[in-house]
Amino acid sequence: RKEVEQDPGPFNVPEGATVAFNCTYSNSASQSFFWYRQDCRKEPKLLMSVYSSGNEDGRFTAQLNRASQYISLLIRDSKLSDSATYLCVVNTGGFKTIFGAGTRLFVKA
């Protein structure tokens, strides 16, 4: 079993749609969690941190469920510019950071 698993997609959605990405992690001792966005042939860029209390940044909402070892990202009112790969990232404590394989999103007009 992979340490961090994501639905690879791709997700193809129309502009204005709401889309949700899921991620599970295997190490219950994991300490910090993030969503990164990666455009084609570019470096990953931090989208948002993820907390148990949930956090929101504009159209983006992230949630962590420690009991289920599950992380989610919700994008509302999708824009064409949201098309990218979304990476779930888990820090397992100490100095090890694990990336999921990424979920590809295509938003079409």
Place this chain on the structure above:
Amino acid sequence: DAGVTQSPTHLIKTRGQHVTLRCSPISGHKSVSWYQQVLGQGPQFIFQYYEKEERGRGNFPDRFSARQFPNYSSEPNVNALLLGDSALYLCASSLARPQHFGDGTRLSIL
């Protein structure tokens, strides 16, 4: 402020050669991590350096090594290159969490 800077941008090597990459972290960041990203996959953790010492390592062979200098810049070295080492190599720096990435070095092995 400058972000994480990596050099070179692209590199072509042949099997059996060695390669050295370079990364300058964001000013004030003491931790530098390296990742290998193969097309279609997420970045794979290679190792992390903090205060000039290797603090963590992923599932990579000893052919992969690195140094961190007093100014916290880092240079990984890969010996005896294999075709499978062709990838985007990403450097990330941090003060604590989260990490910030450089543009990467795209390494092609012929």
